Amino acid sequence: MAEPSLKASVPSAKAVVAGSTPVLSNEQLLAMYRMMFLIRRVEESLLELAESGKIGGAMHTAIGHEGAAVGMAAALRKDDYLTCTYRGHHHSLARGMDAKRAICEVLGKEPGFAKGKGGSMHFLDPSLGLMGANGIVGAQVPHAAGMALASKIRGEDKIAITFFGDGALFQGLMHETFNMASKWKLPVIFYCENNRYSEMTPISRTSSVSDIYMFARAYGMESVQIDGNDVEVVYDTVSKAAARARAGEGPTFIEGITYRLSGHMAGDLETYRSSEEIEMQRAYEPLAQLSQKLLDRGVEEAELERIRAEVEEEVQADVEFALAAPWPEIAEAYTDVYKV
């Protein structure tokens, strides 16, 4: 069974970054609150659509993970590369993907960014540096390292970040990539969203090491463990890692502790955890943490309410747009096999 709350202590004092002093203004935090709430509402709407049978295949939501995505997006440049797992709606939306087109893509509709061919597991938009979510656990990680290598070969200062879960840690290619990225000092950030479960199985049943950030140290890599639900901490940590990468100091591994409030995928029976455990986590989830932080720093609850109402209306309109959107032309089944 996973720990009910965020870790209070870890083996190395240097590792934990938590409860930081303010680094962002209220205005910046309000923009982040808006984005986090938008992601939350888009994903909750997608789950409803899945329940009503309008979405096929596997769809993985990141409800509870929004802090990692929104903190990262504020810390990086628009032209920095990003790859992520099939649990990747939040990264894409945080980087500016249009929610209407995102919902269309999940539904397999023509206005989707990949014309409905990629779906939920393959979110991307290269114009926003979004180089692809991936359906194979861990496969996107060497891609990001390769993009960092490309920056180095070209002599550019673009960096890459890749997101993966604790479940990806035990794929062999992760370790191959960590080793090469560290040895070659590639400008890449490895961000592990540790939500305590690899799909349905807790790490206590898959490894004798529970502090994931320790793995990266075996490869001589800078590595930290943070409260991934505190958007300000994420922003601060990713900013520092990005500065290191741009300065040629090599990769950083960030273990952001978080908790997935939704199932692994739409339709997950969730027999592996208790409802008490989930309820306990609600006090620590990113939106709860951020709204408390904003109230503590003098923002009125009415302001937060106004933002939520605005987003609510937007998302509803986006869902209606997507439901009414056309299917792709049948001829699309045969295009894009090769680039011509």
Add this chain to the structure above:
Amino acid sequence: MRKTTYIQAVNEAMRDEMRRDESVFLIGEDIGHYGGLFRVTRNIMEEFGERRVIDTPISEQGFVGMAVGAAMTGLRPIVELMYMDFFLVCADQIFNQAAKMHYMTGGLLNVPMVIRGQQGGGKRYGSQHSTSVESTFAQFPGIKVVAPATPYDAKGLLVAAIRDDNPVLFLEHKMLYFTRGDMPDADEDYIVPIGKADIKREGSDLTLATFGYTLLQAQEAADELKAEQGIDIEIVDLRSITPLDMETVLGSVAKTGRLLAVHESQSNCGIGAEIVARTYEEAPYLLKAPARRLGMAPASIPVSKPLEEELLPWKTNIKAAVLEMMR
């Protein structure tokens, strides 16, 4: 006209393209300082340095994955797999990633990457260092597959592969490396187009469609059958497996009325079976005798020389198949 070895032709293609295009780089095991296990990348690091010739640890999944990522940004990696058998170690990155990327991103991304290296039997390397892989790759849309037999075709097809915007598998054969052939001047810029077969020998009795090292075995078989039996074989060098130039194959069968497809990958569900099937689907009326395919017999490749020769679709087996068809 000058002559070069096959190895030199492949080396020249990479060197020329690296001079012409800053976005081309090499990545693989022992390719830089050592010059490649088979010396195919010899002296390239001396000219281009460690920035563009990258020696990796023995991590096929990792470095093929990194090449895919670099290619997604528009660079043109040339990845060496030391033995083609190792594609199975990094198969996800090749098939689920590189080959499907353009399609599943609705055309937003493409992977202009070449994977090259040697395959095939004949040197007693045994089961895990002798497999011919072209038929397996042909099952996957999104990746092109070429297997040149001559130094001229090797250079021209490798240049075409490097300039292609899709992933291309470039198959060399360990028995071809020291063969020599006519080549244009070193500074002549030419390509051999991907997907275009070439008639390497004219004949009237039977079309033998093949590629790679079995082309040389087929040529010897054809010479001997002509001298011994007066059988006149036409040899179509496919050169590309994906896309497959069936037009040239059927054009030849229209002339000869007989078809034998030969390759070193497995006969069972192999590319030869595909060529035969398409001939029956598209132009069965051309055939005077049942079309056949001859690939590797259903076993792994053994080390022992006589056993290896028994299983491979080389000269003796090709001659036997032709004689049966001409009976």
